[in-house]
Amino acid sequence: MRIAAVLALLATLLLPQSGFAVTPDEILKDPVLEQRARVLSQELRCMVCQNQSIDDSDAPLAKDLRMLVRERLVKGDSDKQVLDYLVSRYGAFVLLKPPLEISTLLLWGLPPLALLAGIVTLLAMARRRKAVVLDTPALSSDEQRRMRKLAE
Amino acid sequence: MMPELGHYALVLALALGIVQAVAPLLGALQRDTALMRLGTSTAVMQFVFVGASFAALTVCYVTSDFSVVNVFENSHSAMPLIYKFTSVWGNHEGSMLLWVLILAMFGASVAAFGGNLPATLKANVLAVQSWIACTFYLFILLTSNPFLRVAQPPFEGRDLNPILQDIGLAVHPPLLYLGYVGFSISFSFAIAALIEGRIDAAWARWVRPWTLAAWMFLTVGIAMGSYWAYYELGWGGYWFWDPVENASLMPWIAGTALLHSAVVMEKRNALKIWTVLLAILAFSLSLIGTFLVRSGVLTSVHTFASDPSRGVFILMILIFFIGGGLALFAWRAPLLKQGGLFSPVSREGALVFNNLFLTTACLTVFVGTLYPLALEAVTGEKISVGAPFFNLTFGPLFIPLLLAMPFGPLLAWKRGDILGVAQRLMAAFAIGLVAIAVSFALMGVSSVLAPFGIGLAFYVMAGSLVDLVERSGLFRMPFATVRARTAGLPRSVWGTAVAHFGMAVTLLGIVCATTWGEERIVALKQGQSVSLSGYELSFDGMTQRTGPNFRELAAKFTARSGGVAIGVMEPSKRSFSARNSSTSEAALLTRGFSQLYLSLGDVNEDGSVAVRLYHKPLVLLIWLGSLVMALGGALSLSDRRLRVGAPKPAKKSVSKPSTLQPAE
Numbered sequence: 001m002r003i004a005a006v007l008a009l010l011a012t013l014l015l016p017q018s019g020f021a022v023t024p025d026e027i028l029k030d031p032v033l034e035q036r037a038r039v040l041s042q043e044l045r046c047m048v049c050q051n052q053s054i055d056d057s058d059a060p061l062a063k064d065l066r067m068l069v070r071e072r073l074v075k076g077d078s079d080k081q082v083l084d085y086l087v088s089r090y091g092a093f094v095l096l097k098p099p100l101e102i103s104t105l106l107l108w109g110l111p112p113l114a115l116l117a118g119i120v121t122l123l124a125m126a127r128r129r130k131a132v133v134l135d136t137p138a139l140s141s142d143e144q145r146r147m148r149k150l151a152e
Numbered sequence: 153m154m155p156e157l158g159h160y161a162l163v164l165a166l167a168l169g170i171v172q173a174v175a176p177l178l179g180a181l182q183r184d185t186a187l188m189r190l191g192t193s194t195a196v197m198q199f200v201f202v203g204a205s206f207a208a209l210t211v212c213y214v215t216s217d218f219s220v221v222n223v224f225e226n227s228h229s230a231m232p233l234i235y236k237f238t239s240v241w242g243n244h245e246g247s248m249l250l251w252v253l254i255l256a257m258f259g260a261s262v263a264a265f266g267g268n269l270p271a272t273l274k275a276n277v278l279a280v281q282s283w284i285a286c287t288f289y290l291f292i293l294l295t296s297n298p299f300l301r302v303a304q305p306p307f308e309g310r311d312l313n314p315i316l317q318d319i320g321l322a323v324h325p326p327l328l329y330l331g332y333v334g335f336s337i338s339f340s341f342a343i344a345a346l347i348e349g350r351i352d353a354a355w356a357r358w359v360r361p362w363t364l365a366a367w368m369f370l371t372v373g374i375a376m377g378s379y380w381a382y383y384e385l386g387w388g389g390y391w392f393w394d395p396v397e398n399a400s401l402m403p404w405i406a407g408t409a410l411l412h413s414a415v416v417m418e419k420r421n422a423l424k425i426w427t428v429l430l431a432i433l434a435f436s437l438s439l440i441g442t443f444l445v446r447s448g449v450l451t452s453v454h455t456f457a458s459d460p461s462r463g464v465f466i467l468m469i470l471i472f473f474i475g476g477g478l479a480l481f482a483w484r485a486p487l488l489k490q491g492g493l494f495s496p497v498s499r500e501g502a503l504v505f506n507n508l509f510l511t512t513a514c515l516t517v518f519v520g521t522l523y524p525l526a527l528e529a530v531t532g533e534k535i536s537v538g539a540p541f542f543n544l545t546f547g548p549l550f551i552p553l554l555l556a557m558p559f560g561p562l563l564a565w566k567r568g569d570i571l572g573v574a575q576r577l578m579a580a581f582a583i584g585l586v587a588i589a590v591s592f593a594l595m596g597v598s599s600v601l602a603p604f605g606i607g608l609a610f611y612v613m614a615g616s617l618v619d620l621v622e623r624s625g626l627f628r629m630p631f632a633t634v635r636a637r638t639a640g641l642p643r644s645v646w647g648t649a650v651a652h653f654g655m656a657v658t659l660l661g662i663v664c665a666t667t668w669g670e671e672r673i674v675a676l677k678q679g680q681s682v683s684l685s686g687y688e689l690s691f692d693g694m695t696q697r698t699g700p701n702f703r704e705l706a707a708k709f710t711a712r713s714g715g716v717a718i719g720v721m722e723p724s725k726r727s728f729s730a731r732n733s734s735t736s737e738a739a740l741l742t743r744g745f746s747q748l749y750l751s752l753g754d755v756n757e758d759g760s761v762a763v764r765l766y767h768k769p770l771v772l773l774i775w776l777g778s779l780v781m782a783l784g785g786a787l788s789l790s791d792r793r794l795r796v797g798a799p800k801p802a803k804k805s806v807s808k809p810s811t812l813q814p815a816e
Contacts, residue, residue: 021387022673022764023673023753023754023762024673024674024675024753024762025675027673042539042540043540045536045538050394050450051392051393051394051395051536051538052392053538053539056387056389056392091534092535093534093535093536094536095535095536096536096537096538096539096540096541097537097538097540097541097544098535098536098537098541103527103531103533103535104523104527104535106519106523107519107520107523107537107541108545110515110519111512111515111516111519111545111549114511114512114515115508115509115512115549118508118511118512119508122496122504122508126496129493
């Protein structure tokens with residue numbers, strides 16, 4: 001499907017290159033820090049690519065950002081500090097999971113609201129239908145007698 | 153000559169399309185049989201002419217006629233023959249031609265096999281189908297003509313994008329389009345029903361086979377695209393939540409919801425309005441997908457603004473069909489009568505539950521995909537919405553869906569007994585719990601979510617089979633009886649079970665490959681080796697090779713398991729001189745359903761080469777599960793009541809009114 005993206009972008013210069021993101025020289029000695037760097041890298045966008053994380057992209061900018069993330073981690077930053085630092089430098093655009101703000105209220109709110117609205121509507125409809133069934137007048141005694149006759 | 157013929161054939165198809173867009177509609181209005189029948193022949197002839205146009209472009213490609221701009225830009229005389237064929241749709245103009253070819257094919261199929269449809273419904277369906285076709289013929293002719301010529305033909309073409317020079321291009325786009333465009337039939341049926349203001353259970357039965365077929369193609373198309381990206385792009389990912397991927401996922405989810413709600417409509421004459429709306433939405437999402445991919449809006453809102461001719465044209469098509477369809481729906485839907493009543497706990501209720509969560513999932517993808525575009529257009533603020541967002545919001549919606557999945561087919565229509573069904577699912581629950589316990593025992597408590605994912609997958613797999621086991625009398629009756637009963641089961645029962653089973657198989661693949669996949673990134677010199685997940689790979693050396701239109705540097709690795717050689721892996725880097733670009737070809741070694749995945753990075757000055765090695769446990773189940781899902785669709789499609797031209801048992805055809813005949 002990423003290929004379809006290539007199809008879409010044939011006319012542009014932003015062809016996502018197939019290839020190799022994290023290179024051996026970038027990897028940190030400390031496996032715990034390296035693991036954290038990889039997880040963080042998946043949350044960060046390569047800003048010159050099409051919707052690719054810096055973990056997936058082999059663009060030079062993505063490599064710079066990966067190095068930057070590792071540098072900050074080695075200096076002892078927490079995960080949140082690294083992300084905050086990158087946001088202060090590049091804006092919220094760098095985060096693949098946008099923070100909840102006024103401008104992203106609908107993004108985060110619409111799906112749960114829709115689910116809730118769907119549930120409420122369904123419940124209301126079920127109640128209304130029940131009422132319709134209950135409102136149906138019971139058979140009169142005459143009708144009941146006729147029905148018993150038919151059933152016999 | 154050939155390009156001109158192709159161009160002319162397309163113009164003729166448009167002319168036929170205009171006739172078909174008007175005549176059958178008037179015929180249906182005035183009950184004029186001759187006018188209504190006109191639609192049948194024009195639909196078939198449209199297919200013939202679009203086919204001729206497509207064939208003409210194919211000839212231009214195969215003969216490397218570089219006087220045609222499109223061929224010059226996307227082909228090369230040294231390319232293998234298969235890629236000369238596939239590059240016909242490996243570009244914007246050609247892929248739009250494939251789009252209308254498939255649209256015309258579906259239209260002709262309704263014309264040819266729709267003999268059982270009431271004359272007015274068939275006429276209206278064909279007319280609506282032709283409106284869609286005409287707008288896209290115009291789009292191609294006015295903004296994306298693939299037959300344009302240059303006065304001074306160049307000697308050599310610019311070659312096809314190397315990433316697309318793969319068998320995947322032969323398989324993925326046609327299947328995807330068969331799915332995308334197939335939903336146009338459901339759309340046309342919905343619009344036709346709204347025009348007539350009459351809709352009943354028979355309508356659902358006529359629409360169902362077309363929806364099922366489109367859904368199957370889309371399922372396989374998405375799966376094949378995913379596998380193609382997995383092996384071609386070199387980092388082993390299979391789903392990126394890319395807007396273009398989402399564009400195909402949204403119609404799939406809406407189509408899945410449509411399949412389920414159409415069942416309720418067919419069996420119980422309920423959910424009519426909702427089903428019609430879903431039919432409109434499924435194709436609208438296909439159109440939106442086409443717009444996203446084709447208009448350039450994804451690259452950035454600004455590229456779209458700088459060359460808007462194509463984008464604006466598709467946007468107009470979108471507004472016309474989606475806006476028009478929904479407006480017609482708002483106007484006419486109140487005419488449709490409410491159908492059968494049901495209690496919330498019932499088969500209908502379960503299918504409504506399915507629809508609620510699928511629709512929400514679809515909306516989540518929709519909002520996530522379009523929100524950044526909308527926000528940038530309105531406020532200029534740029535945000536990114538990527539995989540972490542979708543994993544967090546989309547994933548959880550599937551948990552209730554999967555938990556409920558085995559319940560649905562076991563619940564009775566109208567009023568079900570949920571405790572009774574839970575009792576019948578005891579074995580499935582037990583299997584799920586055992587799977588959780590075993591996963592914890594084997595893998596420890598390091599990841600808590602994964603064992604539950606595996607438990608869920610096993611529960612759904614077992615639960616999907618309960619209906620089959622009970623109905624066939626397996627474990628309870630003598631073998632001969634079981635065999636007879638198995639053969640007698642309706643195919644749609646098999647279809648449901650198999651499709652649900654496939655979904656669980658895919659889930660199992662995703663959970664295992666994500667949780668227990670391992671990765672090593674190292675630089676190796678000749679003679680050195682790397683080990684991962686119990687496998688050892690030794691680097692035997694590099695070789696230079698020459699392909700038809702590329703040179704490649706291949707590295708040879710021997711893979712060993714427990715000291716025994718199990719295979720040779722040869723990842724390579726190819727460079728294509730025509731475009732001055734390169735691709736990385738990963739090497740895959742399949743062990744059961746798991747794979748070793750090796751891709752090549754840069755060669756360093758000291759002679760070492762960077763490699764990326766993955767072990768992906770059970771990864772093949774992801775795509776296998778999708779194929780099983782599609783197989784379920786095929787089984788359901790072959791059900792007697794839907795089968796094209798199936799002979800009907802005499803007693804049934806007498807006892808049923810003619811409106812309930814299967815679709816042809």
